[in-house]
Each structure stands twice: as structure tokens, then as C-alpha cells.
Amino acid sequence: MxxxxxxxxxxxxxxxxxxxxxxxxxxxxxxxxxxxxxxxxxxxxxxxxxxxxxxxxxxxxxxxxxxxxxxxxxxxxxxxxxxxxxxxxxxxxxxxxxxxxxxxxxxxxxxxxxxxxxxxxxxxxxxxxxxxxxxxxxxxxxxxxxxxxxxxxxxxxxxxxxxxxxxxxxxxxxxxxxxxxxxxxxxxxSASDDVDVVVHGVGGHGSRPEATVDPIVTAAHIVTRLQTVVSREVAARESAVLTVGRFEAGTEHNVIPDRARLALNLRTQDPSVRRRVLSAVRRVVDGECRAAGCPAPPGFEVVSGYPxxxxxxxxxxxxxxxxxxxxxxxxxxxxxxxxxxxxxxxxxxxxxxxxxxxxxxxxxxxxxxxxxxxxxxxxxxxxxxxxxxxxxxxxxxxxxxxxxxxxxxxxxx
Known part of the structure; x- marks a missing residue:
């Protein structure tokens, strides 16, 4: 040496x-x-x-x-x-x-x-x-x-x-x-985790939203609610970042689609915080989909991650x-x-x-x-x-x- x-x-x-x-x-x-x-x-x-x-x-x-x-x-x-x-x-x-x-x-x-x-x-x-x-x-x-x-x-x-x-x-x-x-x-x-979410809805005509389960509205609620995971569930002494990097849904102005997709990225610096944040994200996604009456449970997949x-x-x-x-x-x-x-x-x-x-x-x-x-x-x-x-x-x-x-x-x- x-x-x-x-x-x-x-x-x-x-x-x-x-x-x-x-x-x-x-x-x-x-x-x-x-x-x-x-x-x-x-x-x-x-x-x-x-x-x-x-x-x-x-x-x-x-x-x-x-x-x-x-x-x-x-x-x-x-x-x-x-x-x-x-x-x-x-x-x-x-x-x-x-x-x-x-x-x-x-x-x-x-x-x-x-x-x-x-x-x-x-x-x-x-x-x-x-x-x-x-x-x-x-x-x-x-x-x-x-x-x-x-x-x-x-x-x-x-x-x-x-x-x-x-x-x-x-x-x-x-x-x-x-x-x-x-x-x-x-x-x-920091550690990084990418999460893919699929919100399942019931599609239909934009003039008859009452006959659908709009996955865009549900996914929007998910995006909004996710902002509270770090601000309300992670202590100030801990570090975490949660980003919605992609929101995809729909094809036409007057068509309510049957699904919406979100791509999330999580950054954490402590293994216990990492587990807690991932669990909270899953809870929010599941809860919003149940509250909206989605016809099927959401897709939720941790697709890649760095330690x-x-x-x-x-x-x-x-x-x-x-x-x-x-x-x-x-x-x-x-x-x-x-x-x-x-x-x-x-x-x-x-x-x-x-x-x-x-x-x-x-x-x-x-x-x-x-x-x-x-x-x-x-x-x-x-x-x-x-x-x-x-x-x-x-x-x-x-x-x-x-x-x-x-x-x-x-x-x-």
C-alpha cells in the first residue's frame, strides 16, 4: 500500500x-x-x-x-x-x-x-x-x-x-x-425502489361517467395521497423522497379508460424506513382503489431497486x-x-x-x-x-x- x-x-x-x-x-x-x-x-x-x-x-x-x-x-x-x-x-x-x-x-x-x-x-x-x-x-x-x-x-x-x-x-x-x-x-x-402501479377501472363514454369506474380519478387521488407518506409518516430526523415519475391513462377526449398506470420512485437511507415507506405506498394504493370500487385489485410491482x-x-x-x-x-x-x-x-x-x-x-x-x-x-x-x-x-x-x-x-x- x-x-x-x-x-x-x-x-x-x-x-x-x-x-x-x-x-x-x-x-x-x-x-x-x-x-x-x-x-x-x-x-x-x-x-x-x-x-x-x-x-x-x-x-x-x-x-x-x-x-x-x-x-x-x-x-x-x-x-x-x-x-x-x-x-x-x-x-x-x-x-x-x-x-x-x-x-x-x-x-x-x-x-x-x-x-x-x-x-x-x-x-x-x-x-x-x-x-x-x-x-x-x-x-x-x-x-x-x-x-x-x-x-x-x-x-x-x-x-x-x-x-x-x-x-x-x-x-x-x-x-x-x-x-x-x-x-x-x-x-x-440512498436506496432506490421503482414501483409500477396499475389501477383497474370500468371504461365507458365520457358523457356517462356514472356507468364507469374512472381509473384516472382514482389514480389522481393516489398521487395526491402519496404526498402525505413522507410528510406525515416519516420522522423529520429520517430521509425519504417519493416521486411519481409517470402517469399514463386514456386515448381520447371523450373516452373514460379502463385502466391507469403510475410509475413511482422511492429514495430512502435506512432499511427500516425503506420497508415502512413501501408498505405505506401499498396501503394507499389498495385503499384508494377499494374506496373507488375498482373491479379488481390494483397491480403493484417493485420492478427494480438499488441498495x-x-x-x-x-x-x-x-x-x-x-x-x-x-x-x-x-x-x-x-x-x-x-x-x-x-x-x-x-x-x-x-x-x-x-x-x-x-x-x-x-x-x-x-x-x-x-x-x-x-x-x-x-x-x-x-x-x-x-x-x-x-x-x-x-x-x-x-x-x-x-x-x-x-x-x-x-x-x-
């Missing part, structure tokens, strides 16, 4: 020769050609090609579009580095010259940056394989946004087919002035110390746990510590122009992940490579 100062100095040496133009070209190409979850064929091929050229033993097609590269230089720790590949069904509105060429699909969460950082970090570590000993495993994970990618890779033998890690490391681009690297021991990201992400305290302290040595003491902050969620932790075999941190990326001019006095006020005022205006600054390309390289070197012999 390298000392923080030594790992930082070596990181600068190993990445000094990286071409910022090459980083920008690779990143802009990925941004221009985003792909949705489990369809990341081009993105995966681009990453696999870089890894092969650097000398990694590459396995493609893990869980469909996942990529795993392995580079071993001898006895020593096994370090896993991960990036996610997929984009979102968002229409880009950034106006960038390299904006998405795929209508309705955008790298609105920054996974194109993640892949760029990972590919360049893999290049740097491979080019300097004579100065470290151990094994680096590079993972390009599909379908983080859809929620099934990490689990699918594990189901496809990730833990059995590749060297078992001593640590798992990952990072995420985030809003904020460039130059900050938020770290946190313990709880860093909460808990960084290993010792590992996070080590990686944060390296990042302080690399970027300065004031660059590493603890911004507290976030309500965002990740399936990153599912990649770690049982008992293996992991660490997950952030790299801030809002262009300086955008940050300075944002209203607000402090970090948190401005944070809420700038385009964030999943926004059609999300556009990370190019200045974070090289620092994001160095965060990964330095974290890996802190563990490699």
Missing part, C-alpha cells in the same frame, strides 16, 4: 503524457453517440478497443454489453475500477457542438465522462506496468440507469470468471465548481488522503449523503470493501453566474445530472483520470 504523497507523485508522472486532445476527442465521440441501457454496443466496443490496445485481456459481452479488462503484473492486490456505459432517454438542449446525434437520447448523467476517465486510467496504468505489482480489473458496466446492469454482470459470472478484488473503486461526475472531490465514509448514496451505498470507512480515508495529496487539502469535502442512488455496490463480492466518490464539473462561468451565496444554494441552481442542459466542463477530463489512477496506486504494491 503506497503512502498518499508517493501515490500522488507517481500519478502525476504516469498521467503527464496523456493527451488532453485525445481525451477530449474520445469523450466528445461518446457524448455524440449515446446508447440506452443494455444497448451500449458501440460504447462497449470503444472501451474494449482501448483496453486491448493497452494490453489488457478483454472479455466482451458480459451481461450482454458489459466489458471486463484484466492486466496483471505479478503478485499483489487486485483492484477493480468501474465505470457505467449507458445514457438516458433525454432530449439534449445544451447546444454543444458535439451534442447527441441520437434524437431523444443523451449522456445526461455523465457516463461518457466515466468511460473516458476509466479508459485513460487503464492506459496510464498499463503504460507504467513496470512500477507497480498486482492486478487491475477494469469494468465497463451496462445499464446503471435501468437498474439491472450490476446484478446482470454478477449473474453472468463476474465474481467467478475474473480475479477476486481486494477493493472496488468508482466515481461519479456531479454539479459543483471544478476542483472538488467529495468523499464520505459510510452512507454516501444504499455504504463506503468502507478505512478505504475511503485512504483514497481521500491520496486525493488531498494530489489536489490539495481543501479539495476533498464531505457534502453529506445524497438521495441519488447507484447499483455500484452490487459489483463487490461479499466482504470486499468499496469506495465511491464524486468529481465536480460545472463550468466556472455557469457556476459564478448561478444565484445563491453558498455551495448548496448554487448547487441547486445549476444544471445537474439528468438535466437536458447537463454539460460538464472539459477541465475535469484529466483530474478525473488522476483520481482513478491515484486511488488504484494507493492499493497496488
Amino acid at each position: 503506497a503512502e498518499p504523497d508517493a501515490a500522488a507523485r507517481l500519478t502525476v508522472e504516469l498521467t503527464a503524457g496523456l493527451s488532453t486532445a485525445d481525451l477530449a476527442d474520445f469523450y466528445q465521440d461518446l457524448h455524440r453517440h449515446p446508447e440506452l441501457s443494455f444497448r451500449e454496443h458501440r460504447t462497449a466496443a470503444k472501451l474494449a478497443g482501448r483496453l486491448k490496445a493497452a494490453g489488457y485481456q478483454v472479455t466482451e459481452g458480459v451481461a450482454g454489453t458489459g466489458v471486463v479488462g484484466v492486466l496483471s503484473t505479478g503478485a499483489g492486490p487486485v483492484v477493480w475500477l468501474r465505470a457505467d456505459l449507458d445514457a438516458l432517454p433525454v432530449e439534449e438542449a445544451t447546444g454543444l457542438p458535439y451534442a447527441s446525434a441520437a434524437g431523444g437520447v443523451m449522456h445526461a448523467c455523465g457516463h461518457d465522462l466515466h468511460v473516458t476517465w476509466l479508459a485513460a486510467a487503464a492506459d496510464a496504468l498499463a503504460a507504467a506496468r513496470d512500477v507497480w505489482s498486482g492486478t487491475v480489473v477494469v469494468i465497463g458496466q451496462p445499464a446503471e440507469e435501468a437498474g439491472g446492469g450490476a446484478a446482470a454482470m454478477v449473474a453472468d459470472g463476474l465474481h467467478e470468471r475474473f480475479p477476486r478484488p481486494d477493493v472496488l473503486l468508482g466515481q461519479h461526475v456531479a454539479p459543483g465548481p471544478p476542483g472538488l472531490y467529495p468523499h464520505r465514509a459510510g452512507l454516501v448514496m 444504499a451505498t455504504f463506503n468502507d470507512a478505512g478505504l475511503d480515508a485512504e483514497v481521500a488522503a491520496v486525493h488531498r495529496a494530489l489536489f490539495g487539502a481543501q479539495s476533498v469535502i464531505d457534502a453529506g449523503p445524497v438521495m441519488g442512488s447507484e447499483d455500484f455496490s452490487l459489483l463487490a463480492p461479499e466482504g470486499v470493501p468499496y469506495d465511491y466518490w464524486f468529481v465536480t464539473s460545472t463550468p466556472a462561468a455557469v457556476w459564478e453566474a448561478a444565484p445563491g451565496e453558498g455551495l448548496l444554494e448554487k448547487f441547486d441552481a445549476v444544471p445537474g445530472n439528468h438535466s437536458p442542459l447537463f454539460a460538464p466542463d472539459a477541465s475535469v477530463l484529466l483530474p478525473g483520470v488522476r483520481t482513478l489512477v491515484s486511488a488504484a496506486l494507493s492499493r497496488l504494491a
